Amino acid sequence: SKETPHAGRSGSVSSPPFQAADYSQKIDVNPPKGTRDFPPEEMRLRNWLFQNFREVSQLFGFEEVDYPVLESEALYIRKAGEEIRDQLYCFEDRGNRRVALRPELTPSLARLVMQKGKSVPLPIKWFAVGQCWRYERMTRGRRREHYQWNMDIIGVPDVTGEAELISSIVTFFKRIGITARDVGFKISSRKVLQEVLSFYSVPETSFSKACIIIDKMGKIPLEEIKKELNSVELSTEAVDELLQVLSMKSLTELEEKLGAAGEAVSELKQLFSLAEKFGYSEWIQFDASVVRGLAYYTGIVFEGFDREGKLRAICGGGRYDRLLSTFGGDDIPACGFGFGDAVIIELLKERKLLPELPLEVENIVCSLDPDLQGAASSVATVLRGKGQVFKRAARINARRLILVGSSEWQRGMVSVKILSTGEQYEVNFDELG
Numbered sequence: 001s002k003e004t005p006h007a008g009r010s011g012s013v014s015s016p017p018f019q020a021a022d023y024s025q026k027i028d029v030n031p032p033k034g035t036r037d038f039p040p041e042e043m044r045l046r047n048w049l050f051q052n053f054r055e056v057s058q059l060f061g062f063e064e065v066d067y068p069v070l071e072s073e074a075l076y077i078r079k080a081g082e083e084i085r086d087q088l089y090c091f092e093d094r095g096n097r098r099v100a101l102r103p104e105l106t107p108s109l110a111r112l113v114m115q116k117g118k119s120v121p122l123p124i125k126w127f128a129v130g131q132c133w134r135y136e137r138m139t140r141g142r143r144r145e146h147y148q149w150n151m152d153i154i155g156v157p158d159v160t161g162e163a164e165l166i167s168s169i170v171t172f173f174k175r176i177g178i179t180a181r182d183v184g185f186k187i188s189s190r191k192v193l194q195e196v197l198s199f200y201s202v203p204e205t206s207f208s209k210a211c212i213i214i215d216k217m218g219k220i221p222l223e224e225i226k227k228e229l230n231s232v233e234l235s236t237e238a239v240d241e242l243l244q245v246l247s248m249k250s251l252t253e254l255e256e257k258l259g260a261a262g263e264a265v266s267e268l269k270q271l272f273s274l275a276e277k278f279g280y281s282e283w284i285q286f287d288a289s290v291v292r293g294l295a296y297y298t299g300i301v302f303e304g305f306d307r308e309g310k311l312r313a314i315c316g317g318g319r320y321d322r323l324l325s326t327f328g329g330d331d332i333p334a335c336g337f338g339f340g341d342a343v344i345i346e347l348l349k350e351r352k353l354l355p356e357l358p359l360e361v362e363n364i365v366c367s368l369d370p371d372l373q374g375a376a377s378s379v380a381t382v383l384r385g386k387g388q389v390f391k392r393a394a395r396i397n398a399r400r401l402i403l404v405g406s407s408e409w410q411r412g413m414v415s416v417k418i419l420s421t422g423e424q425y426e427v428n429f430d431e432l433g
């Protein structure tokens with residue numbers, strides 16, 4: 001039935017009461033607007049991508065977790081004017097609870113960490129690959145769901161956390177053939193913004209809102225940015241100074257401006273020094289304009305970008321030391337990133353790096369005589385039981401064709417044909433393994 005938007009919070013659409021299906025006409029066989037099916041070929045590519053997400057996460061000692069796609073809406077009600085709030089896929093359930101399809105995974109992680117409390121030793125190193133949602137008016141024809149890979153480190157207060165997270169993403173890129181010539185990371189810190197604003201005694205409450213406004217730079221006119229910054233109590237002088245600092249692309253320049261004593265400069269210098277040790281210096285650059293669009297970041301922020309500038313941000317993350325206290329918990333230092341499943345595929349297509357993932361079958365068993373269906377089933381069952389044969393089912397194309405013919409079967413034999421060479425021979429059914 002057509003969605004009839006009812007009154008309610010922005011972005012929430014309540015559908016009419018359940019209507020019995022009308023079988024007189026063919027249903028719409030396409031998935032709901034903004035969502036995707038994953039038929040076999042697309043599913044193989046998705047599994048390949050997620051397998052790389054998982055293997056890199058485990059290489060760095062992270063444990064996999066997951067959470068419900070449906071969460072309490074309260075997890076996402078932040079008052080900083082984020083786009084993620086404006087596009088919340090939220091509704092009232094049949095128990096009159098305000099719920100939402102998760103737009104991101106970090107609030108769920110914070111909720112689970114709080115739930116586990118002291119029972120989980122620190123540092124916590126968790127990763128997840130989960131579907132996230134937004135309700136965007138389809139005027140822009142964009143997707144309403146994507147899968148996000150997240151890695152988070154809880155309980156590490158210094159930038160070694162961020163350095164390790166960026167190293168894990170670099171490791172992932174290298175595994176799939178992406179190099180530092182293809183992508184880079186723009187790195188900054190929200191403490192840059194904080195130190196500038198504190199100089200102009202801007203109230204703390206304006207900080208998150210100012211970050212969200214600045215994240216819109218390049219997406220809306222500069223005059224609009226200035227107006228919105230004035231509206232959250234930044235003076236014209238503070239705005240001009242801020243915009244000047246945000247245009248900086250060198251740490252030396254930033255140090256000359258803010259001095260070496262502040263946390264912003266010292267943490268960034270420490271991170272760039274660690275990057276040398278990790279061996280990924282060529283992948284990163286300082287860019288003061290990076291603030292990211294989530295209200296809860298408090299320190300280092302970074303985003304992966306394609307150097308040709310054709311695509312949206314590939315991934316993004318940073319430090320969020322005060323998220324738990326916004327949920328009424330005790331703060332624990334934390335950092336993490338989100339990595340969507342869509343832009344990276346666009347990038348691999350651009351760079352002709354999509355993997356060949358044909359259907360993979362180890363054996364095809366077929367009976368040449370209708371009366372031998374049962375026999376063929378026995379053969380297939382024996383082969384399936386031989387774990388090691390099917391474990392190698394990841395082989396490209398079927399390697400063998402097992403023929404169950406009546407004359408051979410009467411002698412307890414089956415024919416085996418190696419498809420790549422055409423070689424054919426008989427095997428005793430009892431020795432199939």
Ligand SMILES: Nc1ccc(Br)nc1
Nearest residue numbers: 103132133134143145
């Ligand atoms: N947060 C979010 C969710 C879903 C998509 Br598609 N993009 C962003």
